[in-house]
Amino acid sequence: MKRVTRLKDLAEGLGVSITTVSKALNDHPDISAKRKKEILDYAKEVNYIPNQVARSFRQQRTKMIGIVISDNSNPFYARVIRGIEETLSVHGYHCVVMNSHEDVDKEIQFIGELRGLNVAGVILTPASGNKKSRELLKNYDIPYVLVNRYIERDEDTYVVLDDEQAAYMTARHLCSYGNDKIFFLNFLPGVSSAQNRLAGYKRALKECGFSYESNMVVSGCTNQTDGYESMKRILEKNKPPFCVMCYSDYIAIGAICAIQERGFHLPHDVALCGNDDIGILSFVKPRLTTIGAPKLRMGIASAELLIELLESRQEETEEEIKKEEKHIVMKPELIIRETS
Amino acid sequence: MKRVTRLKDLAEGLGVSITTVSKALNDHPDISAKRKKEILDYAKEVNYIPNQVARSFRQQRTKMIGIVISDNSNPFYARVIRGIEETLSVHGYHCVVMNSHEDVDKEIQFIGELRGLNVAGVILTPASGNKKSRELLKNYDIPYVLVNRYIERDEDTYVVLDDEQAAYMTARHLCSYGNDKIFFLNFLPGVSSAQNRLAGYKRALKECGFSYESNMVVSGCTNQTDGYESMKRILEKNKPPFCVMCYSDYIAIGAICAIQERGFHLPHDVALCGNDDIGILSFVKPRLTTIGAPKLRMGIASAELLIELLESRQEETEEEIKKEEKHIVMKPELIIRETS
DNA sequence: AGAAATTACTTTACCGATAACTTAAATGTT
DNA sequence: AACATTTAAGTTATCGGTAAAGTAATTTCT
Numbered sequence: 213m214k215r216v217t218r219l220k221d222l223a224e225g226l227g228v229s230i231t232t233v234s235k236a237l238n239d240h241p242d243i244s245a246k247r248k249k250e251i252l253d254y255a256k257e258v259n260y261i262p263n264q265v266a267r268s269f270r271q272q273r274t275k276m277i278g279i280v281i282s283d284n285s286n287p288f289y290a291r292v293i294r295g296i297e298e299t300l301s302v303h304g305y306h307c308v309v310m311n312s313h314e315d316v317d318k319e320i321q322f323i324g325e326l327r328g329l330n331v332a333g334v335i336l337t338p339a340s341g342n343k344k345s346r347e348l349l350k351n352y353d354i355p356y357v358l359v360n361r362y363i364e365r366d367e368d369t370y371v372v373l374d375d376e377q378a379a380y381m382t383a384r385h386l387c388s389y390g391n392d393k394i395f396f397l398n399f400l401p402g403v404s405s406a407q408n409r410l411a412g413y414k415r416a417l418k419e420c421g422f423s424y425e426s427n428m429v430v431s432g433c434t435n436q437t438d439g440y441e442s443m444k445r446i447l448e449k450n451k452p453p454f455c456v457m458c459y460s461d462y463i464a465i466g467a468i469c470a471i472q473e474r475g476f477h478l479p480h481d482v483a484l485c486g487n488d489d490i491g492i493l494s495f496v497k498p499r500l501t502t503i504g505a506p507k508l509r510m511g512i513a514s515a516e517l518l519i520e521l522l523e524s525r526q527e528e529t530e531e532e533i534k535k536e537e538k539h540i541v542m543k544p545e546l547i548i549r550e551t552s
Numbered sequence: 553m554k555r556v557t558r559l560k561d562l563a564e565g566l567g568v569s570i571t572t573v574s575k576a577l578n579d580h581p582d583i584s585a586k587r588k589k590e591i592l593d594y595a596k597e598v599n600y601i602p603n604q605v606a607r608s609f610r611q612q613r614t615k616m617i618g619i620v621i622s623d624n625s626n627p628f629y630a631r632v633i634r635g636i637e638e639t640l641s642v643h644g645y646h647c648v649v650m651n652s653h654e655d656v657d658k659e660i661q662f663i664g665e666l667r668g669l670n671v672a673g674v675i676l677t678p679a680s681g682n683k684k685s686r687e688l689l690k691n692y693d694i695p696y697v698l699v700n701r702y703i704e705r706d707e708d709t710y711v712v713l714d715d716e717q718a719a720y721m722t723a724r725h726l727c728s729y730g731n732d733k734i735f736f737l738n739f740l741p742g743v744s745s746a747q748n749r750l751a752g753y754k755r756a757l758k759e760c761g762f763s764y765e766s767n768m769v770v771s772g773c774t775n776q777t778d779g780y781e782s783m784k785r786i787l788e789k790n791k792p793p794f795c796v797m798c799y800s801d802y803i804a805i806g807a808i809c810a811i812q813e814r815g816f817h818l819p820h821d822v823a824l825c826g827n828d829d830i831g832i833l834s835f836v837k838p839r840l841t842t843i844g845a846p847k848l849r850m851g852i853a854s855a856e857l858l859i860e861l862l863e864s865r866q867e868e869t870e871e872e873i874k875k876e877e878k879h880i881v882m883k884p885e886l887i888i889r890e891t892s
Numbered sequence: 893a894g895a896a897a898t899t900a901c902t903t904t905a906c907c908g909a910t911a912a913c914t915t916a917a918a919t920g921t922t
Numbered sequence: 923a924a925c926a927t928t929t930a931a932g933t934t935a936t937c938g939g940t941a942a943a944g945t946a947a948t949t950t951c952t
Binding site for chain 1: 899900901902903906907908909
């Protein structure tokens with residue numbers, strides 16, 4: 213079987229020019245309906261697949277989007293990524309996913325690599341409030357959307373959860389236990405979501421007439437092990453009953469493990485809440501009280517925002533670069549189950 | 553700041569030819585050490601990033617690898633993908649990850665898209681034993697490695713777990729309960745790993761003198777919900793004590809939920825085993841007995857195999873395409889915890 | 893009817909990098 | 923010194939597609 217991998221092969225097979233074939237495949241009005249059909253049929257018959265590399269090269273823009281995420285092994289991001297991918301694929305885009313593992317230097321390196329790949333845009337979960345990433349993206353003139361976290365509240369285009377509200381709801385809920393000890397196992401302090409959660413936590417305490425004590429907040433928990441270790445340390449110095457709110461379900465699982473190991477019961481001795489509502493835990497006992505986040509919708513929304521940016525850029529002439537930044541803040545939902 | 557995005561800009565800035573710059577950056581022996589340093593320094597100073605699209609186009613091969621995985625939201629694959637990505641990135645490759653969601657048609661569509669992207673190679677978790685995917689990859693002349701599953705035992709290059717042995721070990725372990733009822737919540741029947749697990753299950757039963765009854769095997773379980781529903785149905789017709797082995801930890805979690813809802817206890821009433829040893833569950837009570845699979849190593853091994861294929865292809869002249877297929881079968885490890 | 897416009901194509905140029913080929917100067921050999 | 927070889931460049935062609943500019947043939951308009 214002769215290999216048909218180029219427009220040239222199609223053109224020769226049909227006895228027309230390369231441009232005619234190109235225009236026909238791109239539904240250009242220059243080509244008559246009859247010819248168009250003829251060419252499309254032939255292309256299909258010989259299973260022609262256009263060379264995206266050549267096309268990207270010629271057009272100076274690819275249909276590739278870079279996704280820099282802090283941790284793809286977290287089912288939370290797996291859902292977000294799925295939303296992104298499915299939305300982008302409808303528009304003919306593909307994704308290169310990179311894992312920064314919360315490392316800003318890696319994040320910066322990845323942005324450089326994505327620049328080299330001439331990606332059309334980037335969706336980024338910034339590893340911290342470090343402005344270098346934004347600077348690079350602007351410098352390289354790559355449209356971007358931040359997801360789940362922002363670098364600065366009033367800059368950029370982003371899709372986040374209302375973290376302040378999420379933490380506020382959780383803390384208010386825990387306050388109802390009438391117990392003034394509410395520990396907070398928080399995430400990395402440089403990250404916007406962690407900062408907003410802390411703010412929501414403080415607001416709830418204040419409203420409920422509890423005093424904020426910084427030694428009740430543990431910063432820097434990222435995974436189950438951190439949750440487990442932090443909880444163990446808390447249990448060494450504090451006797452239940454008390455409450456615990458966790459930045460993520462992952463942290464919560466580790467904390468629960470430590471609590472149960474000590475022989476305490478949820479929610480009787482310790483009332484505990486997670487955050488994210490990752491799917492697998494809905495089947496695990498004790499069923500975790502958590503904050504439901506619209507993970508898939510966050511992914512979809514950020515992809516849609518990015519596509520908007522890309523399309524507006526197509527239309528606009530050099531003069532009028534309308535810099536409309538959009539901030540989408542999604543509503544959290546408190547899901548009360550068995551641990552509180 | 554003047555934009556320096558092309559070799560041409562570097563060449564003009566330095567007063568040398570484009571080719572000289574290209575050769576210097578690629579460490580070609582033509583260029584003198586002095587000039588090379590001069591060019592490299594300048595390129596670094598102005599933060600030149602080579603245009604991979606142009607390079608890929610010219611060289612007719614990209615540094616992009618397609619990964620078609622059946623479900624990236626499963627932490628099992630998240631680990632495998634991480635191993636793949638980290639290994640490939642060392643060799644300068646990037647990854648396009650696509651989710652087939654166990655749908656062969658999507659898988660086939662993706663392979664076509666990857667062909668259009670001119671990927672250098674593909675790592676694939678085939679959604680079934682359907683040979684079309686292999687045919688396409690061969691037809692398109694794309695080097696590929698299968699991971700976690702194969703299409704046919706003696707074909708292709710693949711990295712899998714010894715599923716037969718994994719199921720055998722699990723079933724033998726459960727046989728020791730002296731209870732002749734061992735239910736098996738298995739995966740999709742078209743998938744090699746599910747077939748091999750069934751074979752291992754049968755071998756263990758036979759060795760232990762138990763008879764194989766097909767109504768004790770439930771096929772087609774893919775997630776927690778399937779595990780939950782299947783277990784519920786089993787409990788309607790069967791009274792504990794009995795044993796259950798699950799194709800995955802996900803299925804196991806669903807099954808445990810159903811068992812506990814009925815008020816039965818693990819492992820006293822029901823002894824149950826999962827498979828995969830996904831990280832999050834090591835902190836969940838009751839701690840699941842499972843099969844440890846070297847997920848990261850499977851990813852690394854498949855990436856290394858693919859790179860081998862790519863490099864051998866570079867060296868070999870058209871005549872001698874040495875078709876060495878490699879099959880890597882990794883050893884499973886039984887991790888006995890609290891559910892058995 | 894003759895000019896203008898439209899249709900349906902073809903020809904040409906080009907995107908950025910690199911491989912193959914060429915050239916000029918420096919160096920080595922007898 | 924004459925010629926061969928090596929070194930360090932520069933020139934040219936090219937990958938596959940598409941945008942822009944050209945060109946005949948046909949249709950429309952006044």
